[in-house]
Amino acid sequence: MTTVQVLLGDRSYPIRIRPNSLPDLGEAIAQELGATRAVVLTTPRVAAAHHKPVEHGLRAADVRTDRIQVPDGERAKTLRTASRVYDALLEFGADRQTVLVGLGGGALGDLAGFVASTYLRGVPLVQVPTTLLAQVDASVGGKTAVNHPRGKNLIGTFYQSRMVWIDPEVLKTLPPRDRRSGMAEIVKVAAIWDAEFFAWLEEQIEEVMRLEPDALTEAVARACSIKAEIVGLDEREAGLRALLNFGHTLGHAIENAASYRRYRHGEAVTMGMVFAARLSEKRGICPSGSAARLEGLLKRAGLPAQPPDWNQDRDAYLRAISVDKKMRAEKVGVVVLRDIGSAEVLQLTPEEILEGAP
């Protein structure tokens, strides 16, 4: 079992990673958390594929188990769904010692975290992410959220898991496009923080994409460990953690211009990263050739690296990049590369950002 420790003082927790480890989760919950009760929060699709080994493992470890299902996907991540989960938890008589297990992708994990942080002022949370993006992204950082009609993730808390349990084998049931989207996140943390890991990815990307267990476990563990390091240095998003937004300024604008339909998040971030790397070169911050190296790796992961042509939609992009829609002259922070493995935040106006366009 590979373990990455997230070090946050008395809120520290381990991320445990091993192929085919779902049946052993119950034992770990019983032993390490001393729990005798658990409620598994999941979705119909994930439950069909993965609930059985989790439930059997919990029962075998003498942990009383109940299950709550919410609809799949981002649209169910609302205060109303959270409220129904509270109802079900009360119905089951879940108390402050009952472990809430979030079994699912990123949206389910966000909801599980929100509920765990607010039910009875907080119950122990174990995240079992079942998408690559959730495994490397959502399992570290303690951000929980539900959506509001006015925007995504507007309601939420900071709340750390007690344990994160990653079985890379579950990714075999994912559509390839979702796997690729998760790879964008792995490449991102390598690009901003760890040149050596980036070079390792350049050697191993095909093995990782084929879900070869050793390579995949290594990639997920190293990505989690970088995220854990960054979050450990900056738990509440005061500064350093902003580097994790690499590719997001443009990525969000691209998603927005496409009404969040055409691209997966990871695809939009991919284009945003390549764009930001080119901008870094253009402004002389970063050695030339870095953007090409990043683009090359992302392409080998099957990701669309070429940003869309926004010349006909320039105004929509400027608006999307601006923080305050009425203050377009105001500078926004954009993450640029200093080199492969190193990044910084630059303050630029939306116009200055788009000038970096190829």
Next chain:
Amino acid sequence: MTTVQVLLGDRSYPIRIRPNSLPDLGEAIAQELGATRAVVLTTPRVAAAHHKPVEHGLRAADVRTDRIQVPDGERAKTLRTASRVYDALLEFGADRQTVLVGLGGGALGDLAGFVASTYLRGVPLVQVPTTLLAQVDASVGGKTAVNHPRGKNLIGTFYQSRMVWIDPEVLKTLPPRDRRSGMAEIVKVAAIWDAEFFAWLEEQIEEVMRLEPDALTEAVARACSIKAEIVGLDEREAGLRALLNFGHTLGHAIENAASYRRYRHGEAVTMGMVFAARLSEKRGICPSGSAARLEGLLKRAGLPAQPPDWNQDRDAYLRAISVDKKMRAEKVGVVVLRDIGSAEVLQLTPEEILEGAP
């Protein structure tokens, strides 16, 4: 200005106490928190009495101010109300730097804390408690909550204020019965933690009850400082903080048996405290005469110290005391006195507790 520091590492904050200080709150928010925007969450009744000086003070300090009103009282403390407050905050364009000011009693403070902890994953919170109970109780400890149809305070978070601002003069607008109910809380913390403060109260209780500014400020400050000390030693209710439940085991049962209608919380806790003190004497834990001393002080504060006769309702009380309604033989923790100024938790069955009845 009297200041009590609540020491919780990087979540430490000051409680500032001074008569007639509402107009100066804005300046403190601008100076100490560096804020340029605030939203005041309050209720119609409290707004009518106290919103004007707060608003003027904020404006005078160049802090942009909006106001959100929710209905008075415990019944409005729901997820649905919280949701309406989110809507209003988004409508005003409140961002992560916008200070949420909770101006009101205990229920309003619980709701304000819950919203502040969950809106955009947390915005700065300033509590301005306008009842005596909220001033000494809810302003320290970081407990936030909304109610659920199945019970009070079932949904909530732990979230610390950035500042608590107490103007004891606002208590003049309170009905006398609410003031007395708040005094029960002050006597409680003295009884479990500070014999010297208890003796001071025995000398000064009439001045405090007349709202004589110096005596009142001193009483509120010392009660807050005891609570701050206890919470500082045990932020997340692992142990010591349980002592603050002195009087609550029976108090809750009394409230419950009266369907939460007949008694104020402080009145029920008063009866619970006297009962627990008598139980302590009866079991030889506490010097005889302590219960009479406690009862004497509470009576001088105009509080009903004699617990109701539950012999005809014995079963209802036993049920209310039990943690798990199906496991009445199970022991529950009850706070008993070792002496005036010192307390401990004893594990007793509900039957053993009721045997302490006079």
